[in-house]
Amino acid sequence: MSTTLLVVDDEVKILEVIVPYLQQEGFRILTAETGSDALRIAENERPALVVLDWLLPEMNGIEVCREIRKLGTMGIIMLTAKSEEMDKIIGLEVGADDYLTKPFSLRELSARIRSVLRRIQGQSEESEVMQRGELVISESKCQVWKEGKELVLTPTEFKLLLTLATKPGIVYSRLQLLKAALADDFLNFERTIDAHVSHLRKKIEDDASNPVYVQTVYGFGYKFGDGL
Numbered sequence: 001m002s003t004t005l006l007v008v009d010d011e012v013k014i015l016e017v018i019v020p021y022l023q024q025e026g027f028r029i030l031t032a033e034t035g036s037d038a039l040r041i042a043e044n045e046r047p048a049l050v051v052l053d054w055l056l057p058e059m060n061g062i063e064v065c066r067e068i069r070k071l072g073t074m075g076i077i078m079l080t081a082k083s084e085e086m087d088k089i090i091g092l093e094v095g096a097d098d099y100l101t102k103p104f105s106l107r108e109l110s111a112r113i114r115s116v117l118r119r120i121q122g123q124s125e126e127s128e129v130m131q132r133g134e135l136v137i138s139e140s141k142c143q144v145w146k147e148g149k150e151l152v153l154t155p156t157e158f159k160l161l162l163t164l165a166t167k168p169g170i171v172y173s174r175l176q177l178l179k180a181a182l183a184d185d186f187l188n189f190e191r192t193i194d195a196h197v198s199h200l201r202k203k204i205e206d207d208a209s210n211p212v213y214v215q216t217v218y219g220f221g222y223k224f225g226d227g228l
Helices: 012-024 035-045 061-069 085-093 106-121 155-166 174-182 192-204
Strands: 004-008 028-032 049-053 075-080 098-101 129-132 135-138 143-146 149-151 214-217 221-224
Touching: 004 012, 004 035, 012 028, 012 106, 028 035, 035 049, 035 061, 049 061, 049 106, 061 075, 075 106, 098 106, 106 155, 129 155, 135 155, 155 174, 155 192, 155 221, 174 192, 174 221, 192 214
Parallel strands: 004 028, 004 049, 049 075, 075 098
Antiparallel strands: 129 135, 135 143, 143 149, 214 221
C-alpha cells in the first residue's frame, strides 16, 4: 500500500510539478491550497507526512504546522522562499521535521521525504517497551505515556527522548543529539536542540523549570536523569 503524503501550497503551478513527480516515486498524494483545507484533510486522512508551504492564505504555514502537530506523529517538511537561519529555527520549534528553501530540486525533496519517513517509521517492531520513572516509552509504536496518559510528541522530540532514555546518566553533546534526532540535515544548527529540549520538557516534566528526566549538563549538553 502506498504511503500517503499531503502537499500544501497555494501555487497551483508548484503542485502541478511536485505531485506527478512524487506519484512516480510511488507515493499517494493529497493536495490542499489553504491552511484550513490542509487541517481538514490531515485530520480526516492522517497522511504519513505533510509537505507544507510557509506562506498560505488564511493561515500561514507556521500556524498550520502547529495545529497539525497536535494531531500526532505525522512528518512535516516546510517549504519556503525564506532562507534566514532564524526562520528555519522557528519552523523547527513549532514541530517541523525538516525545512527546504525554494527553489529546490524534486530529487532533493524526495530524499528529504524519505529521510523523515525513515525517522518516523524505521523503529523495529521487536523493540521492547521501556519504563523510566513515570514514563513508558514504546520504540516500535513511537508512543510515550505518563501515568497512563499518552503524550503527543513530535517525531524529533520522540527520537530525542528515546536517545537519552536508552542510556540514563550518559551525557550527550548537542551535536550528538542532532545526529541522533535529526540525522545530518541540521548539523550547523546545534542550538535548535535547546528549543526541542524546551518543548519536550514542557510535555514530560511535572515542572519544566526543574527537570527530572531531561537534565542540562552545563558546558556539555544533556542527559537523562540517573536512576530512572
